[in-house]
Amino acid sequence: MRDCAAGARETGDTGGMSLRRYVASGRGGSGAILPVFLASLIVGVLVGALEGLVSQWLSLFLVFPALIGVGAGAAAAAMVHRFKLRAPGLALLIGFAGGAVGYTADHVVTYERFRSELIDVFKREQPGASDAEASAELDRQLAAKVGSPGFVGFLELAAREGVRVKRTGEKDEHGMSFTGTAAWILWGAELLIAAAVAAAMAWAKAREPFCEDCDAWYGTAMPVASGGAGSKEMYRQMTSALEVGDVDGAARAFFAPTRKPRAMFALSAATCGRCGGDAWCRLDRVMTQKRAQRSKLATWLMTRSDLSQLTDSLGRAKSGAQGQ
């Protein structure tokens, strides 16, 4: 994550603009923890359980765990927003837990299906046996075969039989198979994927700009200007010009002519809808070929009057660049 290098430095009275980094306050914890956690957990478990049901016909390595993470992460992010949680580290931990539990639910559902199928088999073989007797017999056989009864015994059995990374049907025997320790490593990696995706989504939401004075999130970032070369070199020129308060220089760097532009800059800004506090600026690089892939170059806070100066200069620089 690169934040504007100029942002960390206060330029004070030297005529420079005061570009600062937005840092989440860490507030909003106590009331938000429970709803963020419950939402992340419930949606993570629902998606995980659904995948556990579907897994008898279809199971996709990486994709299925990532979907659990997306479900848990989206739910956590929605609650982070609603309950105004500005503690990214806390949001990250909660999202991680939701994704991890959701992934485990996937295996628990598969385990329950395995268990009920085998209990039915026992009861057919011994018509007099009760559910409890058949259940006890299953655990006894599991313990005898792999050393542990219950859920752990089931996982151990599945690991010994081998886990295929891609399964699209009962008879599908193609694809790589992981056996023993490799199967446990595969499951560990999948659990980390589900947890990391959910954690990243919750973390990113809690880092969005928030006005502590008005107790409200900033509005949506609106486009300020786009165009130029989108190059690292011009980006550096632009930020060092801004650092010393040279708005026109920054705008010229933004719209500097290039022979074969493969990318362009996109500057957007968000503000608090209730007060005249700082504007939160975001500079992106947008690839102009193939997909319009967007990557963040920098974010910073600046006063609204500084932003309107910059906007004016960008307007002049753009018409100047078009006039050439």
Ligand SMILES: [Zn+2]
């Ligand atoms: Zn405000």
